[in-house]
Amino acid sequence: MKKMCSEYIIPGMMLAKDVTGLDGSVLLEKGKVLDDKDIKLLIDAGIDYVYVTIKEKEEEERFLLNIAEDYVSKFFMYVNPDSKFVSELFKIVVELVFDGLKKGLELPCEDILRAKHVERMKDLFFKDMGGPEDIVKHELSLASFPDVYFRLKKLLDSGSASAKDIAEVVSSDVALATKLLKLVNSPLFALAKKVTSIEQAVALVGEEELTEVALGLSAIRYFKDIPSELMDMKTFWKHSLSCGIFSKIIASYVKDVNEETMFTAGLLHDVGKLILFKNMPYSTVETLIFARENMVPMVEAEEIVLGFTHTDLSNLIMESWEFPDEIRDIVTHHHSPRGANFKKGAIILQVADNLANAIEVSRGGKYVVPGMNDEDFDELNLPINALRPIVEKHNQLLDTILATIL
Amino acid sequence: MPELSIGKLTLRKTPKMSINEFKELTAFIHDKTGIAIPVRRKYLIENKLGNRLKELHLSSYADYIKYLKFSPKKESEFKKLCELITVNETSFFRDIKQLTVFKNIILPEIIKKREKQGNKELKIWSAGCSTGEEPYTLGIILHEVLKVSIIGWRIQIYATDISPAVLIRARRGIYNQYSLRTTPDHIIEKYFIKQPDGYKIHPKVQKLVNFQLLNITDPKHTKKVPNSDIIFCRNVIIYFDDEVKRRVINNFYDKLKDDGYLFLGYSESIHRISKLFKSQIKPGGIVYIKN
Numbered sequence: 001m002k003k004m005c006s007e008y009i010i011p012g013m014m015l016a017k018d019v020t021g022l023d024g025s026v027l028l029e030k031g032k033v034l035d036d037k038d039i040k041l042l043i044d045a046g047i048d049y050v051y052v053t054i055k056e057k058e059e060e061e062r063f064l065l066n067i068a069e070d071y072v073s074k075f076f077m078y079v080n081p082d083s084k085f086v087s088e089l090f091k092i093v094v095e096l097v098f099d100g101l102k103k104g105l106e107l108p109c110e111d112i113l114r115a116k117h118v119e120r121m122k123d124l125f126f127k128d129m130g131g132p133e134d135i136v137k138h139e140l141s142l143a144s145f146p147d148v149y150f151r152l153k154k155l156l157d158s159g160s161a162s163a164k165d166i167a168e169v170v171s172s173d174v175a176l177a178t179k180l181l182k183l184v185n186s187p188l189f190a191l192a193k194k195v196t197s198i199e200q201a202v203a204l205v206g207e208e209e210l211t212e213v214a215l216g217l218s219a220i221r222y223f224k225d226i227p228s229e230l231m232d233m234k235t236f237w238k239h240s241l242s243c244g245i246f247s248k249i250i251a252s253y254v255k256d257v258n259e260e261t262m263f264t265a266g267l268l269h270d271v272g273k274l275i276l277f278k279n280m281p282y283s284t285v286e287t288l289i290f291a292r293e294n295m296v297p298m299v300e301a302e303e304i305v306l307g308f309t310h311t312d313l314s315n316l317i318m319e320s321w322e323f324p325d326e327i328r329d330i331v332t333h334h335h336s337p338r339g340a341n342f343k344k345g346a347i348i349l350q351v352a353d354n355l356a357n358a359i360e361v362s363r364g365g366k367y368v369v370p371g372m373n374d375e376d377f378d379e380l381n382l383p384i385n386a387l388r389p390i391v392e393k394h395n396q397l398l399d400t401i402l403a404t405i406l
Numbered sequence: 407m408p409e410l411s412i413g414k415l416t417l418r419k420t421p422k423m424s425i426n427e428f429k430e431l432t433a434f435i436h437d438k439t440g441i442a443i444p445v446r447r448k449y450l451i452e453n454k455l456g457n458r459l460k461e462l463h464l465s466s467y468a469d470y471i472k473y474l475k476f477s478p479k480k481e482s483e484f485k486k487l488c489e490l491i492t493v494n495e496t497s498f499f500r501d502i503k504q505l506t507v508f509k510n511i512i513l514p515e516i517i518k519k520r521e522k523q524g525n526k527e528l529k530i531w532s533a534g535c536s537t538g539e540e541p542y543t544l545g546i547i548l549h550e551v552l553k554v555s556i557i558g559w560r561i562q563i564y565a566t567d568i569s570p571a572v573l574i575r576a577r578r579g580i581y582n583q584y585s586l587r588t589t590p591d592h593i594i595e596k597y598f599i600k601q602p603d604g605y606k607i608h609p610k611v612q613k614l615v616n617f618q619l620l621n622i623t624d625p626k627h628t629k630k631v632p633n634s635d636i637i638f639c640r641n642v643i644i645y646f647d648d649e650v651k652r653r654v655i656n657n658f659y660d661k662l663k664d665d666g667y668l669f670l671g672y673s674e675s676i677h678r679i680s681k682l683f684k685s686q687i688k689p690g691g692i693v694y695i696k697n
Contacts, residue, residue, distance in 0.1 A: 021602030045603045046582020065411060073417070077453045081417035090417050098412070129675075282503075286673045290644070293493040295450060304644060305673050 005049045005109035006042040008067050011035050016051040048109045061102075068097040071107055075361045077295050079371030085351075086371055088384050089358045092391055096362035108364045123280045132308050135279050136316040145321055148173040149218040153322060156211045163202035170198045170214055179217055180210070182404040188245060188263075188397050209260035212324065216244075216264035217405060219321075223274045234406065236274070239356055240267050241402055245394050246352035253390075254380050257344050265330040265345065266352055268323075272313030273298075280306070297370035299335045311335060337376055347376050355391065420456025423448060427467040434474065435491065438484065439568060440623035440650035443491070454490045489571045492645075498539045498546075498581070498589040501640065501672055503690035508636070509547050511688055512667050516635050517552070519665065527560045531634040531661065533622045534642030535565035538576030538607075538615070539585055544638065545611040546597050564631055566620035573617050579607040623650050628657040637662055640671035648679050655680045659696065668694040 001016040011034060019028040019042065027045065028038055034052075042050065054060040072094045079086045097105070125135060151169045155161035171177045177198055184201045185194055195201045202210050226233060244266030251262040277284050283306060291301035302309040315332040326342050330349055333340035340346035350372050357369050423431075428451065432443045443451065455470065464470050474483055499505060520526055528548070532541040541563045548563075549556055567573055582604045586594055598605040621627045622639070623646070637658050643651050658668055659682045668683060669691075670676065676694070677685060683694040 022600045022604060023602055025602045027602060041603070044582065046584055048583075069415060073419075076417055078447070078450050080449055081419070081452075082422075087417055091412055091415055094415055095412050283673045286671070290641075296447070300446070 001051050001053050002104075003049050003106060004052050005107060006039065006047050007109070008071060008107055009034055009039050009042070009050070009052065010063055010066050010070075011039065013052040013054060013063065016053040019047060019050050021045060064101040065094075065098050067107070068094050068101055072097055072361055074295075075358075075365075075368050078297065078368045080374075083371070083374050084384055085354075085374055085377045085387075086369070088387050089354065089369065092388060093358045093361050096359070100362060108366075123282045125280055125283075132312040132316055135275060136313060136320060138279060139275050139317065140320055143222070146173075146218045146221050148176060149215060149321070152211055152214055152218065156208065156215070156324065161207055161211070163199045163207065166202050166207060166211055166214075167198035173218070176214065176218055176221075179405055180214055183213065183217070183401065184210070186397065186401050186404060188248060188401060205260065209258065212264045212327070213260050215323070216267045219268055219271070220405065223271075226274065226278060234402075236270070237406055238398070238402055239360065240270055241405060242356040242359065242394065242398055243267070243269050243349065243352045245397055245401065246355045246390065247348055249390050249393055250348045250351055250380070250382065253382050253386060254344060254348060257348060261324075261326055262330075262345060262348055262352075265327045265334075265349055268314075268318075268327070269331050269334050269349055269353065270310060270314070271317060271331070272310030272315075275313045275317055276302075276306075276310055291367060295368050297368055299370065309335070335370065337372075344379065347372075347379055351377065351380070351382075355387070355394070359391065359395070420452045421459060421466055423452045423467045427471065430471050431467065431474075434471065435487070436647075436650075439488065439492075439621065440646045440654065441491065442645065442647040442650070451491075455487075458486065458490070485570045488569045492569050492572075497585050497587055498543050499593075500539065500543075500588060501691075502588065504640075504669060504672060505543065505547065507688045507690045507693060508544070508669065509551060512636065512693060513547070513551055516665075516667075520635075526558055528562070529632050529634045529636075530561075530563045531631055531637045532563060532565040532615075533637060533639040533658075535567050535572075535576060535617070536569075537572045537581075537585075538565065538579060538617070539581070540638060540640065541565035541576075541615045541617075542579070542607050542611055545614040546593060548614065549597070549611065550593075561614050562632065563615045564634070565615050565617045566622065566631070567617075568619070568621050570619055573619055576617050579612050580604040581607070622654055622657060625653075625657055625660075628661060631661050633663055634661055635663055635666050636669070637666065638669045640669060641674070642671070643676075644671065644674055651676065651679050655682055659683070662696060664696060666696070670694065 004013075013034050015028060015030050015032045015034065018026050018030045021027045022045075027041065027047070028034075032038065054063050072090060076086065076090050081087070097107075101107075124130075124138060148169065152166075155165055155169060170180060180198065181195060181201065183189070184191060184205055189205065191204050195204060205213075220237065223233070244263045247262035247266035248259045251257045251259040287298065287301045287305045290296075290305050291298050294301070299309050299311070311332050311334065315328060318328040318331060326345065329341045330345040333346040334349040334353055337343055337346035337350050354369055354372055357365065357367060361369070425445075428445065428448050431451070435441055435443060455467070459465070459467070459470055462470070462473060464473065474480055474487065477483065516528070520528065530544055532544060535541050544563055548561060552559060565576065567576070580601065580603060581598075586598070586605060594605065597608045597611055599608060618630070620630070622642070639654075639658065643654055646654065655676055662668060672691060676683060682697055684697045685692045685694055
């Protein structure tokens with residue numbers, strides 16, 4: 001017996017329990033083999049889920065694979081089905097969902113997107129009465145960036161900071177130092193030996209590299225006060241970190257890109273979304289709804305609903321914070337790598353964002369995969385069959401590292 | 407065995423649509439409905455229409471376009487196309503803040519005015535009403551505001567949409583919990599009747615609403631709409647390009663009484679495209695009045 005959302009039922013499944021209507025009467029009886037008409041009735045009547053049984057083991061696998069394919073297909077409706085990158089991604093996600101279903105994964109039923117509590121939140125800007133510049137200006141007037149960030153930035157800009165200098169600044173912020181040590185000791189960095197001090201970490205990872213990662217981690221703190229009723233910050237940072245990890249792993253396959261820069265870019269690639277949430281919560285929900293009902297990626301929904309995108313905000317805010325140009329450029333162009341100065345980095349981040357989005361489909365994510373051009377993907381010289389091991393490595397790392405950085 | 411099947415999976419489940427086919431199809435859709443579809447949604451359109459091709463035993467989108475234009479069944483096919491390309495995620499009491507502006511500010515003002523004029527008549531146009539949640543919500547609010555005195559009023563909520571399928575569901579007036587996710591419990595209690603297949607809207611609300619199939623971009627169609635005190639058109643014009651938006655705004659201008667109000671969706675704005683209306687910021691949202 002399996003609990004299953006009405007929208008995922010496939011004709012031929014049998015009801016394991018009676019389905020009752022709103023008033024308690026029996027709509028469909030236990031034992032009924034469901035056909036298209038029954039399924040439509042269940043959906044129209046708003047029956048969220050029913051219990052079904054599948055007799056044969058072999059038949060069950062066939063059903064589950066069908067369900068996985070149907071479910072995952074919905075999130076790939078927007079992208080080019082003939083792209084080799086997209087096709088490979090599709091297969092990987094179907095397999096993840098199929099494996100999950102066998103182990104009892106319950107695919108999420110349609111649920112409530114427009115949370116009631118957003119209704120009382122007020123946008124600070126109305127459409128066409130405040131552009132990205134106004135939003136960022138307002139944001140900057142609100143709160144200051146962590147002090148440790150600017151001290152690190154100064155060291156980075158000086159170009160001659162020693163391991164000792166960096167260690168001194170980082171260690172002045174105990175929470176940051178702890179996170180940084182845990183992070184470099186994680187399998188993501190795969191260092192030869194366990195590192196016990198920041199100075200050692202600098203020696204092994206590199207001055208610039210470690211400072212950039214520290215910048216990224218210190219930036220996260222700026223956003224820690226966003227009310228959780230507005231958005232689930234854990235989900236947000238999980239996606240961000242997922243992108244960071246993917247970016248770093250992919251960068252290890254690609255020539256002339258720095259893995260740590262890519263990690264930090266991935267970690268911060270959606271900061272513009274946080275600025276948006278903070279200043280325009282209501283419009284953000286409109287955007288989420290638009291994206292979902294039209295099956296388009298968030299960035300396209302933003303363009304239509306708001307008239308600008310989160311990458312415009314990321315660009316402006318990172319400029320104001322004097323983020324390293326390379327990171328800002330990569331973050332700004334992760335949906336449009338052809339306009340980037342550091343094109344390879346932007347492409348890597350775009351691949352990482354697609355991978356992260358696709359993996360989230362197997363974990364209940366609600367947004368379509370944004371897709372990308374095969375020609376851009378080819379610039380990385382990354383063999384298509386590398387995607388599977390990259391995903392496996394990422395999946396082993398994500399949860400432990402998430403606990404480290406939050 | 408499943409391993410093998412996953413390797414064979416393919417995302418391509420429909421015929422390919424050429425750029426020319428896409429252009430011809432979207433030009434046709436734009437011409438008939440005002441809806442603009444950017445080229446980056448080509449695959450989405452392939453996916454949405456792929457099943458229609460299969461059902462009609464057509465092998466290419468070029469054939470489908472011919473069918474849409476010249477087949478004896480072109481009218482009914484066009485309606486099917488509309489169902490596939492228009493979206494209708496909606497709920498009762500969607501955008502509670504804006505509805506609060508309607509309930510607490512605009513409606514009392516108009517009621518007072520009409521009472522003074524000795525003309526107890528109210529006409530509201532819900533343009534792009536989808537499956538009926540918006541017009542019924544407005545009907546419920548009228549009942550809440552006017553209470554028993556509603557009997558003394560002549561009220562018409564004229565609700566229109568271009569998709570016949572959604573209108574069938576709207577007229578039926580039966581909803582599931584998902585549609586009612588933003589509705590307060592005491593309102594459900596008062597205005598809905600539990601049935602085996604869902605919540606049925608109360609007849610006293612239903613009789614206020616008149617559903618009609620209508621294209622709001624076409625002045626020939628909107629001519630039929632009564633002159634209205636209030637027009638609601640939320641989350642509809644966002645699908646149009648500027649030129650069509652302007653046309654729709656003109657139609658609204660013609661159909662709105664001089665002291666009437668226009669409500670648009672929360673994140674829709676017209677001040678860039680038309681000077682016919684001016685915006686008034688109320689606590690909770692923006693309303694438009696004739697300039």
